[in-house]
Amino acid sequence: MGEISQNLAGIRERIRGASESCKRDPAGIRLIAVSKTVSFGMVKEAHAAGQRAFGENYVQELVKKADILANLDIDWHFIGHLQRNKVKYVIPIVKSIHSLDSIRLAEEIEKRAPQPLNCLIEVNLAGEGTKTGIDPAGLPGLIQAVKGMSKINLTGLMTIPPYDADPENSRPYFIKLRELMNKINDEKLYARPLAELSMGMTFDLEIAIEEGSTFVRVGTGIFGARG
């Protein structure tokens, strides 16, 4: 086994172990391999080891990888900050966008998408520290706007907690994201109940799974440290 397939097996085992310890069905947790800055060859290796969902942060890199790897059955997820003028390049490629964070971005997706596109709203729960994601106070307004858009299929929420060496410190953010989704569903703010929580990375995926994650986004745990 190559290193990437070994790493992947290890991450799958961590997902299985975490879901078992909190009595969740591991099938309810999808692994997104975050391939930003990673070579085409390494993506191919992960694909050969059975991985199908990949996450990219940068539009130019996504477009290039999707083109070069077009013969592979890959589901691309866009997980980075998305500028409105780049939406048109992303839409034909991706299965979902995890980083919807403004009404203006939603309007651009609505204008450009030929068919409904799965989107998750990125929520900035840390306040000043990070620059991406919508403030929780802005969530109801964004959801209200998206509700009237036929090309956006809102499926859930995403967050990136501030980095902290102790994964336990991610837990309050994961709990908060789940509570926000439950509140949105209880108050029927959207046309359909939201079901996806995109949370958890290499170092804190177990905590995220315990708190209800349905998408974990793992980069270094699969591909090694980024250069």
Ligand SMILES: *Cc1c(COP(=O)(O)O)cnc(C)c1O
């Ligand atoms: C880079 C990145 C990840 C993966 O982080 P790792 O610590 O390498 O697992 C997950 N989500 C987002 C949004 C990222 O930018």
